[in-house]
Amino acid sequence: MATSRSDDPVEPRTPYSQESVGLLDQIAERALDDDYYLVRDGRYSRSRTVNGFGTAVVVTVFALMVTITAVQNYRDRPASEATRETLIADVRARQAQLETREAQAAALSAEVEDLQAADDTTETGQRARLLTGASEVTGPGIVISIDPGDGDVSDAELRGVVNTLWAVGAEAVALNGQRIGALTSIRSAGGTLTVNFRSVGPPYTIEAIGASDTLAERFLDSGEGRYWERRELGGTLVFGLSPADDLRLDAAPVSRTTVSVAAVEGGAP
Known part of the structure; x- marks a missing residue:
């Protein structure tokens, strides 16, 4: 069991x-x-x-x-x-x-x-400011107009007009309202003409203060005057020169009339 x-x-x-x-x-x-x-x-x-x-x-x-x-x-x-x-x-x-x-x-x-x-209170100082473009001026002179139409006017050609006006006795010059100062440049930048770093375009008006008859005669008799007459006769632009009894030119920008570095050797005359 x-x-x-x-x-x-x-x-x-x-x-x-x-x-x-x-x-x-x-x-x-x-x-x-x-x-x-x-x-x-x-x-x-x-x-x-x-x-x-x-x-x-x-x-x-x-x-x-x-x-x-x-x-x-x-x-x-x-x-x-x-x-x-x-x-x-x-x-x-x-x-x-x-x-x-x-x-x-x-x-x-x-x-x-x-x-x-x-x-500024002396005659020499006032004349220096006049010639350098540092002061506003009024007086008789001439007005030159250049209208290239569809053509072109270079910066070098405009510089030639301004330099010739100085040479024939102009005391103050402006291009399209821009006063030409001691340090003013007329140059082309990117296809645009500039005066005092401001753009200007055609038609171009150049005003010059001085003896009207003398300025007109001397400019037209110069090589620069004959050059522009030939261009007008060739039909490439419209050129004109006329006397003016009362022109008023503004002062140039301070940056275009002030010398910061250069000094007169031997002091002031």
């Missing part, structure tokens, strides 16, 4: 039995194959020795390089500090020199302004 298994004593269950612990210890002890222990004292051990020696050499060389660099920097420090002090002293000297020159420039500017104010 079979007996019931419930009569057998039941051992208490624990989280880890002795058998389990023994099995884990065995696995831990034999984590590496037995062949590993046979060969590890052979060529692999020699390789490890070589690698250790190479590492030691690299570390030694690196330490030597760091030491050499530190020593070199220490030796160069006095020279670097001396250079820095020299540069600082040079900068300070130049700043002092700049301040001195700025003070001199301010003093000279004030002196120039005083001289200009005093000179």
